[in-house]
Structures are given as structure tokens and as C-alpha cells.
Amino acid sequence: MDELPLEQVRTLLAVVDEGTFDAAASALHVTPSAVSQRVKSLEQRTGRVLLMRTKPVRPTESGEVVIRFARQLARLERDARAELGMGAADGLGPVRLPMAVNADSLATWFLPALTRVPQDPPVCFELYREDEGHTTALLREGQVMAAVTSSPDPVAGCTVRALGLARYLAVASPGFAARYLTGAPARDLCEAPLIVFDRRDELQDAFVRGLTAGAAGASRARHHVPTSEGFRDAVAAGLGWGLVPQTQADPLIRSGRLLELAPERPLDVPLYWQQWKLDSPALALVARVVAESAQEALRPV
Numbered sequence: 360m361d362e363l364p365l366e367q368v369r370t371l372l373a374v375v376d377e378g379t380f381d382a383a384a385s386a387l388h389v390t391p392s393a394v395s396q397r398v399k400s401l402e403q404r405t406g407r408v409l410l411m412r413t414k415p416v417r418p419t420e421s422g423e424v425v426i427r428f429a430r431q432l433a434r435l436e437r438d439a440r441a442e443l444g445m446g447a448a449d450g451l452g453p454v455r456l457p458m459a460v461n462a463d464s465l466a467t468w469f470l471p472a473l474t475r476v477p478q479d480p481p482v483c484f485e486l487y488r489e490d491e492g493h494t495t496a497l498l499r500e501g502q503v504m505a506a507v508t509s510s511p512d513p514v515a516g517c518t519v520r521a522l523g524l525a526r527y528l529a530v531a532s533p534g535f536a537a538r539y540l541t542g543a544p545a546r547d548l549c550e551a552p553l554i555v556f557d558r559r560d561e562l563q564d565a566f567v568r569g570l571t572a573g574a575a576g577a578s579r580a581r582h583h584v585p586t587s588e589g590f591r592d593a594v595a596a597g598l599g600w601g602l603v604p605q606t607q608a609d610p611l612i613r614s615g616r617l618l619e620l621a622p623e624r625p626l627d628v629p630l631y632w633q634q635w636k637l638d639s640p641a642l643a644l645v646a647r648v649v650a651e652s653a654q655e656a657l658r659p660v
Contacts, residue, residue: 363401363404363405363425363428364400364401364404365432366397367397367398367400367401367404368401368425368428368429368432369387369429369433370383370387370394370397370398370401371397371398371401371409371410371422371425371426371429372426372429372430372433373386373387373394374394374398374410374416375410375416375417375418375422375426378414378415378416379414379415379416380394380395380398380416398410401425405421405425407419407421407422408421408422409421409422409425410422418500423499423500423501424515426500426501427499427500427501427516427635428501429501430501430504431501431516431635431637434504434635434637434639434642435637435638435639437454438454438638438639438640438641453480453481453482453483454480454481454482454483454641455482455483455485456482456483456484456485456504456505456641456642456645457485457486457487457502457503457504458484458485458486458487458503458504458505458506458507458645459486459487459488459489459494459497459498459502459503459505459506459507459508460486460487460488460489460494460506460507461488461489461490461491461494461507461630462488462490462556462585462586462587463525463587463604464491464507464525464630465486465488465587466586466587466588466604466607467587467604467606467607467656468606468652468653468655468656468657469507469649469652471652472648472649472651472652472653472656473645473648475648475651475652476644476645476648477644482641482644482645487502487503489506490556490557490559490560491507491508491509491628491630492508492509492510492559492561493559494506494507494508494633495508495510495514495633498514498517498633498635499514499515504634504635504637504639504642505632505633505634505635505642505645505646506632506633506634507522507630507631507632507649508630508631508632508633509628509629509630509631510631510633511629511631513633514633516635516636517633517634517635517636518633518634518636519631519632519633520631520632520646520650521629521630521631521660522630522631522632522649522650522653522654522657523629523630523653523654523656523657523658523659523660524627524628524629524630524657524658524659524660525604525627525628525629525630525657525658526604526605526625526626526627526628526658527562527566527602527603527604527605527625527626527627527628528602528603528604528605528608528609528612528619528625528626529544529548529566529600529601529602529619529620529621529624529626530594530600530601530602530603530608530611530612530617530618530619530620531551531594531597531599531600531601531617531618531620532594532595532596532597532616532617532618533615533616533618534597535551535597535598535599535600536600536618536620539551539552539600540600540620544570544620544621545567545570545571548566548567548570548577548578548600548620549567549571549575549576549577549578550578550580551578551580551599551600552578552580552581552582552598552599552600553577553578553580553581553582553599553600553601554581554582554584554590554593554594554598554599554600554601555581555582555583555584555601556583556584556585556587556590557583557585558583562602562626562628563577563581563600563601563602564576564577565626566602566624566626569624569626570621570624580599581599582598582599584598587604587607590603591603591607591608591611594617595611595616595617600620602626603617605625606656627658629660630653630657632646632649632650632653634646
């Protein structure tokens with residue numbers, strides 16, 4: 360195999376984006392039979408199954424590689440047209456940058472960073488909210504061009520740079536602490552109700568394992584609050600204890616609404632910026648602004 364036929368690659372991308380062969384055919388203005396034949400030809404050419412024929416369809420691991428290539432190709436074509444002055448004529452509109460970001464970064468420093476990105480030419484951000492431990496999956500699947508992640512290991516086809524350390528403090532309301540946290544934190548936090556973001560949130564468990572030298576995790580009595588601001592407010596309301604970003608926790612600690620449970624044991628989470636290896640002016644600009652803002656907002660590695 361010397362090359363990937365671009366028509367077939369674009370067709371595979373349309374099937375994944377639209378979810379079905381019929382929907383892709385409608386989007387491409389061809390017949391469903393033509394779409395099916397193009398995908399089959401591409402699979403024969405690569406020697407791999409690229410799609411799981413579910414509803415909606417899902418790319419296989421090999422399919423994700425081709426999808427990522429297709430999205431990068433579309434981005435390069437768009438940038439080239441813009442530089443040639445063809446964007447307005449083709450109705451391409453503003454540059455669109457899909458990025459994956461964890462909720463706490465969104466609620467603290469990331470959105471202010473995006474306001475620093477010049478809008479000439481205009482750039483539109485499409486943000487995917489995902490836990491920092493899972494944002495690389497969206498990069499791997501080709502859904503996003505860049506991500507804030509806790510992984511220092513670059514996804515294939517991506518570069519990685521350190522942003523800094525996000526500091527979290529274990530906190531609870533005074534009333535909650537008086538009821539549940541009267542002894543040693545290593546013992547009490549194994550049993551006290553806690554707040555988690557969702558079922559994949561392991562931050563509180565990691566903190567308790569650190570206190571107990573790995574002997575125990577946090578209690579199974581946990582409330583799921585899937586927004587950063589809601590998480591903070593649930594802790595302040597006394598629903599449970601939790602790890603809150605320092606920038607959110609400090610004002611409430613100073614006002615007496617929160618107590619720091621282990622002042623000598625803050626939890627620092629390293630954050631990294633991963634992005635496609637792509638010569639895209641808009642992506643390079645956003646990467647620079649994000650790195651500069653992170654340097655101001657996060658602790659040095």
C-alpha cells in the first residue's frame with residue numbers, strides 16, 4: 360500500500376461523524392452503496408477492519424488512526440485555503456479548534472486563557488469536558504486537536520509539554536468536620552462521606568491511600584456532583600469532604616466556610632498540554648497562550 364485514497368479516507372470520517380452509512384451518504388450526496396464500497400475498499404487496502412458496524416458505528420483501533428489522519432488532513436486543507444484567501448469564498452467560516460479540558464481547569468484558569476487568544480482571524484473553540492486522566496482518549500480517537508491531560512506520555516502523532524501543578528486541598532465544612540472528623544484524618548477519611556465528580560474520579564481515593572500508605576481508600580459513601588462549582592458548593596454545604604482546587608478553596612477557608620483537613624498534605628496534580636503534530640497557525644497560537652496562562656495560574660513542576 361503506497362497511499363490512502365483521500366476520497367475513501369474522507370468517506371470513513373463522514374461515516375464516523377454521522378454515525379451511520381445512510382447518514383454519511385446523505386452528507387456526501389452519494390448512495391449508501393457507494394459509501395459502503397469506499398469503506399470496504401479502504402479496509403482492503405489497509406488490510407484491517409476500520410469500523411465496528413454498530414449503531415452508531417465505532418472506529419476500531421486501526422480506524423482511529425485513519426480518522427485522526429483524516430481530521431489532520433482536513434485541518435491542513437482548511438489552513439492552506441485560508442492562507443490562499445479562499446476561506447470566505449468557500450464559506451469556511453472561523454477556524455474551529457476542538458479541545459479536551461478537565462472541569463477544574465475550565466472553572467479556574469483555562470477559560471480566561473482563551474480570552475487572550477487574538478480573534479483576527481476569528482477562532483471558535485469547541486471544548487470537551489473530560490477528566491484529566493481520560494482526555495488523551497479523545498486525542499487518540501481524533502475527536503480533539505489538543506488536550507489538557509495528566510499524562511506525560513504523548514499519544515501517537517502528538518507532542519506534549521508540561522503546564523504545571525494544579526494544587527488541591529482536602530477540605531470540609533466546620534459542621535461536617537465536627538460530626539465526622541474528630542480523630543486522625545488517616546482514620547476518619549476512610550469512613551466519612553465524600554464528594555466525587557463522577558465514577559471515574561479517583562482523586563479522593565488517591566489522597567486517602569497516601570495518608571494510609573496504601574492500606575485503604577476513601578469511603579464508599581460518596582455523592583456524585585459532576586461540575587467543579589457544584590463540587591465546591593456541595594463540600595461547603597456539608598454534604599461531604601473533598602479535594603477542591605486551591606484557588607477555589609482559599610476564599611472559603613479565609614471566610615471560615617471551609618476547614619483544611621490536612622494542611623501539611625496538599626495534593627499536586629501535574630498537568631500537560633498534548634496536541635497534534637500539525638503545522639497549524641491557530642493551534643500554535645492557542646498552545647502558546649495556554650502555556651503562558653498555565654505558568655501564571657499553576658505551580659511550577
